[in-house]
Amino acid sequence: MSNTNQVKVRQRVKIKMGQGEAEFVSFEGLHDNKEHVALIFNRADKRSAPKVRIHSECFTGDIFSSARCDCGQQLNEAVDKFNDESGIILYMRQEGRGIGLYNKLDAYKLQDTGIDTFEANHQLGFGHDERDYKSAGDMLKALAVKSVQLLTNNPKKVRGLEEQGIEVLKHMNTGAFVNPVNLDYLKAKIEKDGHTLAI
Ligand SMILES: [Zn+2]
Numbered sequence: 001m002s003n004t005n006q007v008k009v010r011q012r013v014k015i016k017m018g019q020g021e022a023e024f025v026s027f028e029g030l031h032d033n034k035e036h037v038a039l040i041f042n043r044a045d046k047r048s049a050p051k052v053r054i055h056s057e058c059f060t061g062d063i064f065s066s067a068r069c070d071c072g073q074q075l076n077e078a079v080d081k082f083n084d085e086s087g088i089i090l091y092m093r094q095e096g097r098g099i100g101l102y103n104k105l106d107a108y109k110l111q112d113t114g115i116d117t118f119e120a121n122h123q124l125g126f127g128h129d130e131r132d133y134k135s136a137g138d139m140l141k142a143l144a145v146k147s148v149q150l151l152t153n154n155p156k157k158v159r160g161l162e163e164q165g166i167e168v169l170k171h172m173n174t175g176a177f178v179n180p181v182n183l184d185y186l187k188a189k190i191e192k193d194g195h196t197l198a199i
Contacts, residue, residue, distance in 0.1 A: 006029055007027055007028070007029040007030055007135075007138035007139065007141065007142045008027065008028050008029055008142055009025055009026075009027060009028075009142050009143070010025075010026040010027055010028045011025070011026045012024070012025050017079075019079055019080055019083050020041070020079075020083035021041075021083075022039040022040060022041050022079075022082075022083075022089075023039070023040040024037055024038075024039055025037065025038040025039075025040060025139075025143065027138075027139055027142055029138075030135045030138060030139075031134055031135060031138070032132075032134075032135055034092075034093040034094075034135065035093055036090065036091065036092050036093055036135050036136075036139060037090075037091045038088055038089070038090055038091070038139050038143060039079075039082075039088065039089040039091060040088050040143075041079075041082035041083050041085075041086055041087050041088070041089075042082070042083070042085070042086035042087075043086050043087075043088070044086070045086075046144070049145075049147040049148050049149055049167075049169050049170075050086065050087055050088050050145060050148060050149070051081070051082060051085065051086070051087035051088070051148070051149045051150075051151055051172075052087060052088045052089075052090065052140070052145075052148040052149065052150055052151065053074075053075075053078035053082070053087065053088075053089045053090070053150075053151040053152065053174075054090045054092060054133065054136050054150070054152065054157050054160075054161075055071070055074065055075050055078065055089055055090065055091050055092065056071075056092045056094040056095070056097070056098075056131060057091065057092060057093050057094060057095045058071035058072065058075075058095065058096075059095060059101050060104075061073075061075075062075050067179050067181040067182060068108065068181055068182055068185060069182055069185055070174075070176075070177040070178075070182055070185075070186065073175070073177035074174045074175075074177065075089075077174055077175050077177075078151060078174075081151070087151075088140075088143070088145070088148075090136050090139055090140070092131070092135065092136060094130075094131045097117075097121065097129050097130060097131055098126075098129065098130030098131040098132075099121060099124070099126045099130055103124055103126070106120075106124055107120035107121055107124060108120075110123055110124070116184065116185070116188040116192070117185055117188050117189075118188060118192050118193070128192075128193070129156065129193070132160070133156075133157060133160025133161055133163070133164060134160075134164060136157075136160065136161060136164070137160070137161055137163075137164020137165065137166050138164070140161075140164075140166050141164075141165075141166075145166070146166065146167060147166065147167035147168070147169050148161065148166060148167070148168055148169065149168075149169055149170040149171075149172065150168050150170070150171050150172070151172050151173075151174060152171065152172075152173075152174065153173050153174055153189075153195040153196050153197040154189075154193070154194075154195055155194050155195075155196065156193070156194075158171055173196055173197060173198075174197075176197055176198060176199050178199050183199075186199055187199070
């Protein structure tokens, strides 16, 4: 895994969607060889720092509106906001905080015994958070984006981008999408992972 890897845009294609249209961008040379995708909404002024959401893939939440987390609602919020204004979603294929879908389902089963998401991942032999943001930084550089306004509650994403040489001019929280099922999960993210979410 070389740091000198030059990441390049592989393909740009516009896709009309339920809520509007985005340009989907694929890349070559990403260090983890995952199929991360950038969705660019209405980016007319290429000199200004775009609003950016780094969204980690959540099969259960993004596609099936799982009530166990808030991922699907955060993704929809970003799509609606960027479609109305402008912005870039980096859709990162880092399911289950980087442990993958099958392991995430194992972790959910453990959480049904009363432990939280972080304890469950530890019991399965994984770290606190297995994600990394090198690819996110490389994708932005390939898109010639040097500074951003980041839509996130997760200070690790701010630091992760800054470590890749991307300037975070501003950090905006997402909405709070609380339900009786995901309340403990959101509390664990705030108490154990430093998320800046008011619930
Ligand atoms: Zn989720």
